[in-house]
Amino acid sequence: MLRPKYRQRWIICIVLLFLIAILPQTVAGQGNTVTVPDVTGMSVPQAAAILNRAGLRLGAEDNLGWTPDSGLPQDSISGQSPPAGERVETGATVDVQVLRSNNVVLIYDDNDLTLVNQSGDRIRLEGIVLRAIDGTQEAFFTATRWNRRLDPGDCAQVWSVSRREPKRIDECTESIFWTSTTNPAAHFWTGAHNATQFSITQNGVERGICPVANPGRCELFLETRGRNNSTPFVYFAYTPDQLIVRNISDDQWMLLNNVQIINNAPSVAGSTFEFGDPDVFGNPDTIGRINQLAPGQCLLYTNGGPNTGTPPQPCDLVARLDLDPSVNFWAQEFGVDSTTDNQPHTCPAATPDKLTVCIMPR
Structure with a gap:
């Protein structure tokens, strides 16, 4: 959880609008x-x-x-x-x-939906979104509204009508985390507004598409703690002029969703921003995924100076962002708010004529 003085994301958004020149690596050579x-x-x-x-x-x-x-x-x-x-x-x-075999089942009707963890392992709910994929109005539900995780045998349940207690079903052998909402914008599974299907994504990856049905049952795979193919860390390498976020693993993703920089530059001291958010880069049409780096890929941030043509370490560049020097976050020590331990961590300021490497929990 971010500390109160770091909950100033709007500040950095204003700065980004006025002070950042965006130079993303976009798709080139289409037609070839x-x-x-x-x-x-x-x-x-x-x-x-x-x-x-x-x-x-x-x-x-x-x-x-x-x-x-x-x-x-x-x-x-x-x-x-x-x-x-x-x-x-x-x-x-x-x-x-x-x-890979399915390890989660969704059981639902027009009033309620239950997600059952049948994996035998813990499933983290951060990054999981359930969304109607057709219909005349958008409807979605973020899984962290239930809890941060589901242990083996746990269930998560959502109701579209008022309810005083969860519904017991045989598949739920342990705890049931449940909520109810009468907001139709969260009723992704009910068929409201002529929706016929809904999807389940995990960290931006579509894990399944389920039909709207009454009753319905849909099986799919979700990554678990023991079968997590993402790095537990974020890797920074930087000089005074430029910084890269680089995936140094051989076979894992580096997920950047919700990982935030705490910027201590004097003009915006204490503000935060999601450095891997595609919105920060202007949502460019890139081949790779800005918020989900594959092995060997990187994001490049520069201070707009003349010595920023080549990243400080070899990598496959996905996107580049040129910052105004007044908001250059690595010119002084900067914080990293981890999504895995909910603790702030600090990387040192760049050192002249040297490469600095900082590895922090994701």
């Missing part, structure tokens, strides 16, 4: 064709890095139940579309089939 690489046997983050490097985007992830006879490790890619070797236009998406 490239050869689709073979990503069979790779983890999804590894595949994303290879595809992005070729000028292609990672598309949908389709789950295929893993067994010891699958011939490939669990959580690896067993198929892709378009297939390897095919020529496609730059910027095209490649869908992948991943060897």
Whole structure:
């Protein structure tokens, strides 16, 4: 939880509007064709890095139940579309089939929906959003309205009508975290406003699409604590003129959602901003994902000076942001508010003629 003096996100937003020149790396060369690489046997983050490097985007992830006879490790890619070797236009998406079994079930009717954790492991609810994907009005629900996590056998339940207690169902063997809301903007599963389907995303990745039904049942896969393919840290490397956020792992994502910088620059001291938010970069049309870096990828921030052409370490650049020197956050020590331990951490100021590396909990 951010400390009160850091809850000043609006300050940095104003500064960004007036003082930042945005120079993102955008999709180039559309109309050209490239050869689709073979990503069979790779983890999804590894595949994303290879595809992005070729000028292609990672598309949908389709789950295929893993067994010891699958011939490939669990959580690896067993198929892709378009297939390897095919020529496609730059910027095209490649869908992948991943060897992993469903571990969550949604049970619902027109009044209530229950999410059951059948994984045998803890599921963190940060970054999970349930959303109607058609209909005439938007409706969505963020899973942290239930709790921060679900342990094995726990359930999360939401009602579209007033309720004094949760509904008991056989699949819920442990705690039930529940809420009710009469706000139709949260009724993603009820079919309101002619919606016929809803989706479940986790950290920006679509995990499943379920039909609106009364009653309905839908199974899908969510990442768990023991099968988490993201780094537990954020990596910064910087000189006085520029800073990169870099994914140094070989096979994991670096997730940047909700991780905030505490900027101690005198003009905005104590303000915060989500440094991996695509909005900060102006939502450019990039091949990679700004808030979800694949192995080897980076974001570049500069002070707009002349010595900012090359990142301070080799990396696959996803987006660049040139800051006005008055809001250059690494010119002095800066804070990082972690989403994993809810504690503020501090990185040192840049040192002249030296490279500084700071690794903090994500």
